[in-house]
Structure formats: C-alpha cells, structure tokens
Amino acid sequence: MLGETREGHGRDAGAPAIVAxxxxxxxxxxxxxxxxxxxxxxxxxxxILGPNGAGKTTLMRMLATLARPDAGSATVMGHDLLGSPxxxxxxxxxxxxxxxxxxxxxxxxxxxxxxxxxxxRGRAAKARADDLLAAFDLSDAATKQVKxxxxxxRRRLDIAASLVVTPGxxxxxxxxTGLDPKARKEVWAMIRDLAGSGVTILLTTQYLEExxxxxxxxxxxxxxxxxAEGSSRELKAATASAVLHxxxxxxxxxDEASAILERSLGHPAQRSAEGGALSVPAGTAGAANAxxxxxxxxxxxxxxxxxxxxxxxxxxxALTGRPAGEGQKS
Amino acid sequence: MSDAxxxxxxxxxxxxxxPSALSNALAFGWRAVLKFRHVPEQLFDLVMTPIMxxxxxxxxxxxxxxxxxxxYLQFFLPGILVQTVVFNAVYSxxxxxTDLGKGLFDRFRSLPIWSLAxxxxxxxxxxxxxxxxxxxxxxxxxxxGYRPEGGILGVLGAFAMLVAIGFGMGWIFIVLGLLIRTxxxxxxxxxxxxxxxxxxSNIMVDPATMPDWLRAFVHVNPVSxxxxxxxxxxxxxxxxxxxLVALIAPAVLTAMLAPVTLWLYLRRE
Numbered sequence: 105m106l107g108e109t110r111e112g113h114g115r116d117a118g119a120p121a122i123v124a125x126x127x128x129x130x131x132x133x134x135x136x137x138x139x140x141x142x143x144x145x146x147x148x149x150x151x152i153l154g155p156n157g158a159g160k161t162t163l164m165r166m167l168a169t170l171a172r173p174d175a176g177s178a179t180v181m182g183h184d185l186l187g188s189p190x191x192x193x194x195x196x197x198x199x200x201x202x203x204x205x206x207x208x209x210x211x212x213x214x215x216x217x218x219x220x221x222x223x224x225r226g227r228a229a230k231a232r233a234d235d236l237l238a239a240f241d242l243s244d245a246a247t248k249q250v251k252x253x254x255x256x257x258r259r260r261l262d263i264a265a266s267l268v269v270t271p272g273x274x275x276x277x278x279x280x281t282g283l284d285p286k287a288r289k290e291v292w293a294m295i296r297d298l299a300g301s302g303v304t305i306l307l308t309t310q311y312l313e314e315x316x317x318x319x320x321x322x323x324x325x326x327x328x329x330x331x332a333e334g335s336s337r338e339l340k341a342a343t344a345s346a347v348l349h350x351x352x353x354x355x356x357x358x359d360e361a362s363a364i365l366e367r368s369l370g371h372p373a374q375r376s377a378e379g380g381a382l383s384v385p386a387g388t389a390g391a392a393n394a395x396x397x398x399x400x401x402x403x404x405x406x407x408x409x410x411x412x413x414x415x416x417x418x419x420x421x422a423l424t425g426r427p428a429g430e431g432q433k434s
Numbered sequence: 435m436s437d438a439x440x441x442x443x444x445x446x447x448x449x450x451x452x453p454s455a456l457s458n459a460l461a462f463g464w465r466a467v468l469k470f471r472h473v474p475e476q477l478f479d480l481v482m483t484p485i486m487x488x489x490x491x492x493x494x495x496x497x498x499x500x501x502x503x504x505x506y507l508q509f510f511l512p513g514i515l516v517q518t519v520v521f522n523a524v525y526s527x528x529x530x531x532t533d534l535g536k537g538l539f540d541r542f543r544s545l546p547i548w549s550l551a552x553x554x555x556x557x558x559x560x561x562x563x564x565x566x567x568x569x570x571x572x573x574x575x576x577x578x579g580y581r582p583e584g585g586i587l588g589v590l591g592a593f594a595m596l597v598a599i600g601f602g603m604g605w606i607f608i609v610l611g612l613l614i615r616t617x618x619x620x621x622x623x624x625x626x627x628x629x630x631x632x633x634x635s636n637i638m639v640d641p642a643t644m645p646d647w648l649r650a651f652v653h654v655n656p657v658s659x660x661x662x663x664x665x666x667x668x669x670x671x672x673x674x675x676x677x678l679v680a681l682i683a684p685a686v687l688t689a690m691l692a693p694v695t696l697w698l699y700l701r702r703e
Binding site: 213 | 449450452453457458464465468469472537538541543545551701
C-alpha cells in the first residue's frame with residue numbers, strides 16, 4: 105500500500121532508509137555532533153537516545169536537510185543529503201520539537217496549506233486535510249484556531265501535518281516532551297500504528313522508557329558521539345548480565361553500603377531516584393550472594409533485595425557513568 | 435486514537451504531481467489572506483496610527499503650517515500614505531521573526547518547495563495590507579475634504595507606486611526578521627531606522643524652512659522622493675522623472691536584499 109512511495113521516491117528501492125557516515129557539526133568550539141555513523145533499515149522505529157545537549161536534535165536536523173554537516177556524508181532513502189537535498193525533502197517529513205504550526209490558522213487550514221504545498225489542488229487539498237483530521241481524532245476541532253488547542257491536540261496535528269503525503273522516513277524530534285501521561289500514550293499508539301503501516305520512523309528522546317517501549321533499535325548518544333547501539337534487550341545484555349537491587353532498612357547507611365557493594369562486585373553503584381535503594385551490576389548469582397553477605401557482615405540490614413535485568417536507566421549509567429537526564433557539563 | 439480511521443487514511447496518500455513555484459507562492463499568499471480573516475485586529479493596529487496622524491496634523495498643525503486645515507490635508511494625505519506603507523513593513527518583519535521562533539519555517543524548509551515561496555507569500559500579504567490600509571486612509575481623507583485632482587487614474591497610479599514602495603521596503607524588514615530572534619527587537623530597530631527617515635522628509639512639511647544641512651538630506655531622502663512622486667500622481671501632475679527617481683530605492687533594495695534573504699534563509703540553522 106505504500107508502494108508508490110518507495111518506487112517513486114527511493115532511487116534504489118532496496119536502499120536503507122538512512123545511511124550516515126562520520127557526520128560532524130560544530131557550533132563554535134562545541135562539537136555538537138562529533139562523528140556519528142548511523143544505519144537505519146526501512147520500516148523500523150529507530151530511537152536516538154541521549155540527555156539534553158547530547159546532539160540528538162542537531163543530528164536529526166542534518167538528516168532532514170535543515171542543518172549542513174561540517175563533515176561526513178549521508179543518504180536518506182537512497183538520496184544523497186548534500187547532492188540532492190530536494191529529493192531528500194520529497195521523501196521525508198519532520199515534526200520538530202516545537203510545534204511547526206500556524207497558531208492563527210485553524211487545524212484544517214494548517215493541513216490544507218501543507219496539502220497545497222505538496223500539490224493537492226482545491227477540493228483535493230480539503231479532502232486530504234479532512235481525512236487526516238478524522239484519522240487523528242481532530243474533526244471536532246477542525247475549525248478551531250490552533251492557539252486554542254491543548255498540548256496533546258497540537259502534537260497530533262503536528263504529526264498529521266507530517267503525513268499529508270506518506271513519507272519514506274518520518275523524523276520525530278522528542279515527540280512526547282511536555283505531554284501529560286495520557287497524551288504521551290496516545291502519541292505512542294500513533295507512532296506504533298504508523299510504523300505498522302510501513303513508515304520508517306527516526307525519533308529522538310531523552311526518555312529511556314520511550315525508547316524501550318517503541319524502538320526496535322536504539323542508538324545511545326552522548327557528547328555528540330554514539331556510545332552504544334542495539335535493541336533494548338541487546339543494550340541491557342551488553343552492559344551487565346544482571347543487576348542486584350538492594351533496599352536498606354536504615355537509609356542513613358547508604359554511603360557505607362554503596363562502598364561495600366562496589367568493592368565486592370567491582371562495579372559502580374547507582375542510587376535510585378528516590379534515594380532509598382542501590383543498583384549494582386552483578387555478574388552471577390554467586391557474586392550477588394557474596395555482596396549481600398558482605399553487607400550483613402558489616403551490620404547493614406537489607407530490607408529488600410533482588411536480581412534482575414538492568415533497566416535502560418541503569419544501562420545509560422553504565423555506559424556514561426552518570427544518570428540519564430543529567431545535562432552534560434561542557 | 436482511532437486505529438481504524440488511521441489505517442483508512444494512510445494508504446490513500448498517493449502523491450499528486452509536484453506543484454510549480456507559482457503554485458507554492460499562491461499557497462503562501464492564501465495563508466496571508468487567512469491571517470486577515472483570523473486576526474482582523476492587525477488591521478486596527480495598522481490604520482490607527484495613520485488615522486491619528488491625519489487628524490492631528492490636519493486639525494492641530496494644519497492651519498499653522500499651510501494656512502488652513504483643508505489646504506494642509508491636500509498636501510499631507512499623499513505623504514501619510516507613504517508613511518503608512520513604510521511603517522506597515524516593520525510589522526511584516528515582526529511577523530516573520532515570530533514565525534521563525536516557532537519552528538514553522540523548519541517545516542517549510544524541510545518541504546520540497548521553491549525556497550523563496552514563503553517570502554513571496556509574505557510579500558503578497560504585505561501588499562494586500564498596504565492596499566487595505568491605503569484605501570481606509572484615503573476614504574477618511576475624502577470624508578475630511580481631500581480631493582485628488584488626478585482622479586481615479588491618478589489614485590490608481592499612486593496605489594501601484596505604494597505597492598512598489600512596500601515591496602522594496604519589505605525586504606529590509608524580512609532581512610531583519612531573519613537576523614533577529616525577538617519580534618520586539620525587530621520592531622524597535624525598525625522604528626529607530628524609519629522614524630528619522632519619515633520625519634526628516636517632506637511628508638509633513640515643506641522643507642523650505644529647514645536648516646541647510648537638513649534640507650540637503652530631505653532632498654535625497656528616498657522617503658521624500660516617494661512622497662513627491664505620490665503627490666504628483668494624486669494631484670494629476672505625474673512626472674515620469676520623479677516617479678523613476680522614487681523607484682530607485684525599492685529597485686535597489688530588492689536587487690540587493692532578495693539574494694541576502696535567500697542566503698540567510700538557507701543557511702539558517
């Protein structure tokens with residue numbers, strides 16, 4: 105059903121959605137993107153995960169022809185990013201971090217404007233706009249000005265605006281930032297639906313849960329470099345086979361317990377966000393058992409402990425040495 | 435989310451043939467027209483100042499400046515049209531700066547369209563605004579007793595000239611809009627530049643009583659040249675030389691700033 109997109113807009117119908125080699129972009133002294141390679145196959149949801157300022161948005165803007173790379177090369181749907189930007193633009197759509205909508209216009213008018221820019225004429229433009237409004241549950245708000253839309257409605261319209269023609273690759277820059285949990289779930293469902301219909305989706309996120317929930321492949325970016333890539337399961341497995349979680353009866357002895365666990369297991373311990381528990385990569389159940397024994401010997405009573413797969417948060421901590429969401433200091 | 439509806443819509447995305455550059459520009463022009471429908475108050479901002487100027491200068495200063503308010507209005511009205519168009523152009527730069535701040539232009543830039551089309555649409559909106567504002571001011575002038583000796587043709591010629599002036603001046607504020615991130619700064623800077631040009635001109639008074647150095651400036655001030663040409667057209671004393679001289683500034687601005695606009699826009703990151 106998406107055949108016309110592929111035949112008409114991929115030079116090589118078999119080319120991967122995105123192939124990037126050594127992309128670099130500096131702003132003054134800051135190397136926002138510092139030599140990133142990317143291979144995104146067609147038809148997948150691919151997440152670029154990293155904290156604020158890691159270079160995610162800059163990377164995406166380069167791939168969407170909005171920023172010119174200082175070095176490196178890339179093809180998008182088989183078209184060279186620098187050599188044929190117009191062909192690249194014809195095969196992508198981008199929904200930026202800030203709503204790219206005209207607030208004064210109604211939802212329908214925003215979509216009609218884009219439909220006309222894509223070549224739909226007169227009645228066909230209106231019909232396309234109305235189809236999209238219906239698909240995104242916005243029919244009732246069709247004649248409302250966008251400035252009166254809620255955050256979730258805006259986001260839906262913004263994504264609808266990227267689907268006026270079916271893109272080969274859809275870029276979504278932090279699609280759920282600033283949304284409430286209900287709206288976030290809606291956007292997730294929408295993204296899964298789109299991927300189900302064959303659109304390749306490249307999204308950036310700073311939410312580990314989002315990457316975990318949606319993406320088949322995840323590239324972890326930090327300080328402009330790719331520090332890991334794989335499926336969520338692969339990333340977890342590569343970091344540590346298992347993680348020991350320990351909660352203490354007396355949280356006042358957290359520092360002491362942390363030092364004992366680190367010494368015993370040979371990995372840094374991470375504190376939970378609430379501060380009441382510790383997580384340490386533990387190779388085997390035996391090693392974990394010994395670490396718990398060391399705690400008890402020191403007179404520190406665990407109120408609860410368990411072994412489990414690391415969360416992406418713990419993966420990020422293991423890869424970067426600091427918790428996700430903590431901005432870089434550059 | 436209605437999954438069924440979603441699946442119904444997406445497969446229908448057969449691509450229409452690529453539209454022409456003109457069709458792109460018309461789509462943006464349509465956007466400008468829609469803005470009038472949704473934000474009619476922008477017209478109020480646009481015409482209130484010139485209306486107040488017209489009333490103030492005609493009835494308060496007119497007698498002292500030209501012997502009688504009626505005579506002064508005859509001199510002043512064509513000039514206030516030029517002032518209206520010049521100040522209007524500043525608002526257009528503000529609008530652009532606002533659009534750029536919201537990421538809307540990122541979407542436009544990621545579309546396979548004629549790069550200058552968004553600006554062509556902006557210009558179309560400006561021209562429409564100039565024409566609406568000029569018509570309102572002229573109507574008020576006619577009510578107050580202004581009589582264009584040049585008749586309908588003279589007025590039409592003057593309006594065509596106003597469009598050319600607005601088009602040329604518009605580029606200054608488009609470039610400012612592209613360079614400056616805050617709309618308020620665009621406005622402040624715009625008026626800082628435009629106020630001396632508008633007031634040190636022959637729009638309000640005959641420069642005969644000004645000091646020599648100022649008179650020398652007023653004579654070469656493009657705004658004076660524009661006001662003189664419009665005055666000639668509306669008074670039925672159209673002077674081809676004066677019209678050509680008045681068109682130099684808009685032509686030079688367009689030739690210089692259109693490429694700068696494109697360059698700034700495409701390089702924007």
